[in-house]
Amino acid sequence: MSTRSNTPLAPHAAYPAPSAVLELLKPVTWFPPMWAFACGVVSSGVPVLPNAYTAIVGVVLAGPLVVATSQAINDWYDRDVDAINEPQRPIPSGRIPGRWGFYIACVWTVLSTLVAATLGTWVLIAAVLGLLLAWIYSAPPLRLKQNGWWGNAACGFSYESLAWITGAAAMLGGALPPLPVLAIAILYGAGAHGIMTLNDFKAIRGDREMGILSLPVQLGADRAAWVASAFMAAPQIVVIALLLGWGRFVGAGVVALLLIAQLAMMRRFLRAPVERALWYSGFGVPLYVLGMMASAFALRAFAAG
Template sequence: MSVNLTLHPRLPQPAAMLELIKPITWFPPVWAYLCGAVSAGVWPGTGWPMVLLGMVLAGPIVCGMSQAANDWCDRHVDAVNEPNRPIPSGRIPGRWGLWIALAMTVLSLAVGWALGPWGFAATVFGVLAAWAYSAEPVRLKRSGWWGPGLVGLCYEGLPWFTGAAVLAGGLPTFEVVVLAALYAFGAHGIMTLNDFKALEGDRQHGVRSLPVTLGPEVAAKIACTVMAMAQLLVIVMLLVWGKPWHALAIAALLASQIAAMRVLLRDPKAKAPWYNGTGVLLYVSGMLIAAFAVRGLG
């Protein structure tokens, strides 16, 4: 199959533009923003437009922008791993991938401004993090530790914090910040599993993901440990805060995840996509339970 990385004057295909910003990746930050809004303990009332605008910003706009930026900066890696993607296949020709990412960066900042000072500050951080992850000379995705950590923070912790801050109109409570940080920490494991699909291209282009540097088996064990540890700490904190039933519900979800992890660890490379569709769903379900648990605390 030929791979097209040259510059062409023609326009990109509309379907390819949608594929570039990967709608399937929007769910985690949208869900986390919603969890943040729930955890704020303030009934939205007339604030629903801000909740919905924040969810659109977190998912289609900022996350979509980060995907476009990543695909542009990764176009040579994708030519090895996934040559059918929009840029290496030529369906997004020339520098259109870069122009789309830059235009969405401007759009992100404009919409973030409409969310007030907390929303705008979080948007600036998210935009900078997206480019720092993908673009030279920083390109934090080259590190199997810093890269997944930054993505986990921006997918789960940052939108959770932002949703709570926007709805509450100020700094979220200590309990909300702790939960956002713990679930962001656990998301490091989710992002490590996501790196399994790019093993060959990462090896060839110097991306030192954990599956590349440590091997799939060890990387999968680390990912599972991180995800489980984060949720165990959430359970402990909920017990300390006097929320035993919420803690029990998350413990049940964690037990189901551990059963799924046993399947994953039998063949990490083959089962990573399966786990991302099963175990991760249980993980994010616990996020909403935890969000309801801390409403009104602090």
């Protein structure tokens, strides 16, 4: 895949319009980390209302700043591919002229870091790690997105685990969250590897032509579907076991019921993964993220107890 910095663009103006910048930052992608951050807020056991400012700033950090940065970085380094597949995107269409896509990514990186620094040491560390993953996911020479194993792991860890840990740390005054919170956050981030794989089924042909080794390209659709399902189900089983071990039976029961419903949907998905990946993303993944919040409330009770 080409990532030449001298790609001919078609600037229509000297500066990008605000609407084009907003499109570049892709607000539709902000929800998953904002939800994970909210799970971190809940799991901290700290009352939300007296700390509303911290919670609000943290949600902005998770979505409109860190994830928006990752979207700008991705669009800049995918501009050659987008010029072929999605020429209407802000950069190849010229609505983000010249090197403004790169400049916006750099500015958002700095702004995200400055905001994170106001929320404490561990929030800053988590945000910097997330920003680093955003750069190495899209930018050469590492460009983790070229391989589904590494790229999906980076996204899952950044979008779910780091956002969750950041939310808890922010509410704890910048301190490192307790081990139960860290464990559940990391498990749900691992499961998100499977969610990211679901997104790859719609682009198998294009990924194969462009040399992107997504799991459906590497393993074939059927095997990739089994891997995605296993990645999503296994961490939830561990979450249930941990909650049971901690005596949080209600939380464990809720997660178990949600997992049973997911497993029923997985059976249908596995029979026709290419045709039903989008369907499972729409109906199965919401159950997964509801389980995240159920676990967060169980951890809140753990912290309170």
